[in-house]
Every structure is written in C-alpha cells, then in structure tokens.
Amino acid sequence: MKVRLSAAALLLPLFLAVACAPEEAPPSDTAAQPTEAAAVGAESTAPAVPVAPVAGPLGVVDIAPGDPIKIAYMLVVAGDNQTLGQDAKRGIELAIADAPELLGHTVELTGEDSGCNAEGGQAAATKLAADKTIVAVIGSSCSSESVPGAPIISDAGLTMLSPSATAPILTNPDSRAAGFFRTAHNDKVQGKVGADFVFTGLGLKKVATINDGSPYSAGLVEAFEESYKALGGEVVAHEAVSDKDTDMRAVLTTIAQSGPEFLYYPVFSAGGGYITTQKGEIAGLETVPGMGADGMFSPDFIEAAGDAVDGMYLSSPDFSVFGSAYKDKFLPAHMAAYNESPISAFHAHAYDATNIIYAAIQKVAVQDPDGTLHIDRQLFRDAIAATSGFQGLTGNLTCDANGDCADPVLAVYKINLSDVEAGKGLTEMEKVWPTE
Amino acid sequence: MRRSTTGEQLATAMRWLTAIAVVGVLIYGPFQILRSGKYGPENWIAFVIFGLSQGSLYALIALGYTLVYGILRMINFAHGEVFMSGAYIGFFAADALNRAGRLDSTGGALLGLAVITLVAVAGSTTIAVLLERIAYRPLRRAPRLVPLITAIGASLFLQYTFSGLFGSGLRTYPTIDLLKGSFRVGSVPILKVHVLVFVAAVGLMTALYLFVQRTRAGRAMRAVSEDKDTAALMGINVDGVIVQTFMLGGALAGVAGVLHALIYGQVVFNMGFQPGLKAFTAAVLGGIGNVPGAMLGGLFLGVVESLGPALFLEGLGIPAPHQLKDAIAFSLLVLVLVFRPTGILGERVAEKRA
CATH class of the missing domain: 3.40.50.2300 (Response regulator)
Structure with a gap:
C-alpha cells in the first residue's frame, strides 16, 4: 500500500507537468526571444506568437x-x-x-x-x-x-x-x-512636520512616543524623535506595543510617570483607537493631547476612538496644496463614483x-x-x-x-467632534499646521 | 527506585539552573524598579486591577476550553471564534438599542446591558452547539488529531463567514454613560467597567463551579469526563452531556465577548484569535480540564501581563518593555510546564488520565 501510494505521488507531478506544458509554453514568456525579432512587420498568421523587437534583462x-x-x-x-x-x-x-x-x-x-x-x-x-x-x-x-x-x-x-x-x-x-x-512622501518629512508642529506650533517640550513595532510606526517615531530632539525637545518616554494589543492601560500608566506634555503614537486605526480611548482614563494623561499620522487618517480610526477623538491631531498629506484639478475634477468624480468624499489620505x-x-x-x-x-x-x-x-x-x-x-507637503489636521458629527469628510478637517 | 541515567541527571541539573536564573531575574528586576521609586503604590494597584479585568476575560474563555477538554480530551480551537461571535452579535443588539436611544437612562442602560448580553449569549451558544453537532460529533471516534484540524478549519470558517456577512472593517460599541468614569477607593481610581467585568466574571465562575460540583447535571458531566463508556452504561445520555458542555462554554464565551467589547469598544471579525490563544494558555497554565484551574490561570495570566513588563523587565533596563508582555505570558507558560507539566492545579487530571 505504502509503495503504491508513493509511486502515485511520484507520478502525479509528471502527469501535471505533461498536462500543463503545452498550454503554458506559447503565450508570453518564451515568445519574447530576440531571435524572433526578424519577424517584425511580417504578417503574423499565428497571433499566439507575438514578437519583441528587443528583450532587456528583465524580459518583455x-x-x-x-x-x-x-x-x-x-x-x-x-x-x-x-x-x-x-x-x-x-x-x-x-x-x-x-x-x-x-x-x-x-x-x-x-x-x-x-x-x-x-x-x-x-x-x-x-x-x-x-x-x-x-x-x-x-x-x-x-x-x-x-x-x-x-x-x-x-x-x-x-x-x-x-x-x-x-x-x-x-x-x-x-x-x-x-x-x-x-x-x-518619505516619513523623514512627515516626522519632521510632526516635530515642528509639537515643538513650535504647540510649544510643548516634553513628549512621549508609542510605536507598534511595524516598520512604518517604528520608522516614523524614529524620524519624529530625531527632529524633535534637534529642535531642543525632550523625549521623556519611548514605548512600544504589539499591533494586536487591546489593553494599553498598563503602557499608558508607565508613560504617565514621566509626565509628558504630548503623546505621539503613529500606529494604525485599531491600536490608535485603543490608545485614544484609554488614555483619558489614566491619571496624569487625561488632558494630554495626542497625535497620530497618516496610518490613522481613516474613518476606521474615528469610529474606533469614538468621542475621545475630539481634539486629536493627525498628520497627513496637505490637501490644500493639491492642484486645482483635485478640487475641480477629482473630488467631483470621486463623489459621483462612490457617493462619498475620500476615506483616507x-x-x-x-x-x-x-x-x-x-x-x-x-x-x-x-x-x-x-x-x-x-x-x-x-x-x-x-x-x-x-x-x-x-x-x-x-x-x-x-x-x-x-x-x-513625491512632492511632499505634509500638514497637521485637528479632528473636532463637531466636524465629525456634522458629517465632514477627512479631507475637510481643520488644518492647524503649517499656519499660513 | 531505578537509577537515573546521566542524561536525566543533566536534565535535572539544567532545570534547577534555569530555576535559579529565573528566580534571580525575578528578584533583581523588581528590586531595581521598586528602589527607583518610579511607581507609587497606586500605580501598582492600578496594574493589578487592569490585569484582573483582562484576566477575568481570559478566565471566562478558558473555562470553555477546559470544560470541552475535560469531557472530550480535545482542544476546541474554534472557541476564540465563539467569543468573537458573542461580541459581534451583541454589537448588533447594542447598536439597535443605542439608535433607539434606549441606553441613555440608568434603568434603560441596565435593561439594555441585560438584553445585549442575552442576545450575545444566545448567538454564541447556538454557534457552539452547531460547531459540536456539525464539526465535532461525526468525528467523535476519530483519532485525536482529526478533530483538532477540524477545529482549526471551523475557526477559519467562522472568521471568514463573519467577515463575508458583516464586512472586515472594525465596529465600535456605543459608549454607555452608566459605565463611564470611575470610583475612587482611597487615592486609587477604579473604572466602573472594570468593576462590572470583575464582578460578573467572578459571579459566573462561582455559579459554574457550583453547577459542576453540586447539581445532577454537573455530576453527569464529571462522570462523562471520567469515562464516557461507563457513564453511558450507567444511563447517562453522553451526547446530551456533551451538548450541555458546549452550551456552557459558548454562553461563558458570549458573556466574555460582551464584557470585552464594553472594556475595549472595538469588534472585528478576527478579534477572537488573540484572546483565544491567551485563554488556551491560561487553561493550560491552570491545568487543562480543571475548572478552578482555568479561573486561576486566567486571572494569573492577566495580572502577569499587566504587571510583568513594569515589575520584571523595566528594572532590568529593557527599553519599551510593554511590547514584550506576550513574551512574558508565554515564557511563564513554558516555565510552569517545565516544573509542573500538569499546570498549577492539575494533579487530579493527571491521575485520571494515567
């Protein structure tokens, strides 16, 4: 029994190979041979054999x-x-x-x-x-x-x-x-805009950061901290969570002990929602403002954060510098096709x-x-x-x-609950940085 | 007594060396952090409270694993999805009540919570029973690996059914004003929702324990757990008892789903995986098949996860310790299994199966 099974297992790929070979061969791959180049211009009676004039190292x-x-x-x-x-x-x-x-x-x-x-x-x-x-x-x-x-x-x-x-x-x-x-954009730019906003725009000198360990979140926090320290600010806590965590209260309690004036947590919608709702419950962080980035620039985050979203800052591409074609052509076409304004950045x-x-x-x-x-x-x-x-x-x-x-122009938007309740789209939120 | 081989002696020595190293780390870390004075007593109490509320959820889910294991000797890996279905189905009730404005007054909120819980429990219990009927019962006499694989398949099936029916995005429970805010005990604020979760979980666990120990049905359950065939000869309806077990586990998971959503707010189709895994860990930690063990294991795991990073790791100078809480939880599992392979409260199970 065992012998027969393994024999069948050995034969199976052979059958498959035989069965598949004739079908796979003609269309694209092998047809891109330079030797066929001579046939350019000739009446191609067999349409399955197209002809490439040149074949670069990556194929055609x-x-x-x-x-x-x-x-x-x-x-x-x-x-x-x-x-x-x-x-x-x-x-x-x-x-x-x-x-x-x-x-x-x-x-x-x-x-x-x-x-x-x-x-x-x-x-x-x-x-x-x-x-x-x-x-x-x-x-x-x-x-x-x-x-x-x-x-x-x-x-x-x-x-x-x-x-x-x-x-x-x-x-x-x-x-x-x-x-x-x-x-x-490259997040080096986004991190810098965030740091400028917190240090210069809000005048806050002590921040705590949280990342979720993803390349995006860790990279952006690093860029932010670098710019923020260069401006003269102090990073009083640098914490990380895992992207599946739901309970942020312990890490927030640890952060609260360092007395930050601002919390920077560029994670994703779910984690951002947990941090935003739970930070209001931690002694010492109740009124500390928070900021996320483009990964949370989504209605999912606003849904996840609920009422706690009020006063939250999010950095994102600056929609106000987009060309007139964006407002006059793209947005109307978007509305016509999907019956809503854009849902992310x-x-x-x-x-x-x-x-x-x-x-x-x-x-x-x-x-x-x-x-x-x-x-x-x-x-x-x-x-x-x-x-x-x-x-x-x-x-x-x-x-x-x-x-x-990219031609990177980043902005910081403030999410006001009144705007959310008025049904405004994300691209219509209040832009707070850079100030004109 | 037989002579132990060199290999066994080496293994014993390694175990004790590990133990000494672990104990050293477990003393040095807390010593350092306590000496630094970074956290006051109210912080430590807060960590424990966060841990107890999360642990209560683990315990409620773990009971489902342990009950089924006790009876069928199988790991119901789809149990995390039963928990998810409870939270998800409860969401629809909560959302409907909220839209109708029924959750605003105190009385309305209490009634609403009861309705949400009942709907969620009905949903999760139904799913647990269907799971048993469709996925597990036909395989009752199959080798043990077969239902295990089926359970994993059922788990994915449930996840993607919910994703397909209700979308893969996240939903958020309405905030219930009644549960907002906190009590103050001395200088320590305790969130109302944490009190609710802890009280509900302890109440349910006590009720379950009494049910298993004191009632006729509970006795039948224990009899089936001892020996299915003999129990059948004694006139016990084994299939009926198994269905009851799945119902109990499903109901507890449904309550856990609602409580989870009340603490954390979000529900999503794959939310059951992580808590399911943790609850399974808790069940093994406490001694799988053992009801008080699952409760203890759940609470213990929750507290260690919440307290561990600050207490054990921060003093060692490990940066950003909180991201390692899962590592702590699973290291703990490994350690417990090295020194007590049957789990913290597991002796009785070990005797039974030996």
Missing part, C-alpha cells in the same frame, strides 16, 4: 491585439485597515476611468489584498510576481507589506509604485529593492501613480502594425525612474535616485 510583456494592459494593485482592501487600501484603489480606478484605453488597448486592474502585514505582503507579492501579464504594480499600502514584498516584485522584473508606504527604510539606498518607487497619490505608469508605458511601448504591444520591463522601470516634473494632483513629481518620487 507582450500584449496581443484585443488583450488588456494589466496593472495590478497590492493594497490592503480587507480587514481593519481596509480604508487605507480602498481609498488608494479608488484613486487608481478613477485614473483608469479617465483614460480607459491606452495605445489601442483597454487597461485592466487586477490585484491582491496584502493585509497590511508582512505575511500578507509576501503572499500578495508572490502571487503578483507569478503573473507574467502584469505590467506594473501599484502598492503596497503599508510599509510592512513592502519590506518583504518589494524584493519579490522587483526580482520578478516588475516595477512597483507605492501610493502610501512611507517608511524611510524602503528607499534607503542600502536596502531598497531596485523596482520600488513611491508617490507617497492616499487616493491622489494612487491616481498620480497610475498616470505615471501610463506615461511610462506610452514612452517605452513598441507597437506592431497589428496592434500588438511590447513593453520591455527594464526600459519601463528606467522610464519610471526618469520621471521628472510630472504634474500630478499631489504636486510636481520627480523621482530621485532612491525611488522617492
């Missing part, structure tokens, strides 16, 4: 006439951070709705949920990397997803543009994946990322007379890297050598 995507250009998202679209990814996904969808066709092909959005954690990022990246028809990836939402995900995407020859993964480590030249770019960055991808495709795609499109992955990546002076919703975007393409 061939798109037959009638096939769509596939762009993939890798965003958190489910779970307790879903608004972060949904918001960006809407930005992509609106960009595609603006230009549903590119070089005679429709543009199709596919994608994977990446869960806002390392495991989800790895799984989503592995799945996307396996799909050879994808031209570019827009993602990830959270930095924790890109830490394992970006090398996988990058090694597969794909190029990714993140609308919201902001951790400094992702574009650090020592650790950056070659195919990683972002239209979101990175819709415009995702919109811009999509358009940068469009522009790069237009720049490098080679088209056969029959409409077949060839996109060399290396040239495409180079075109993204060469993005310069791109006029997007979020400003004037130029990619630097490390993949930071």
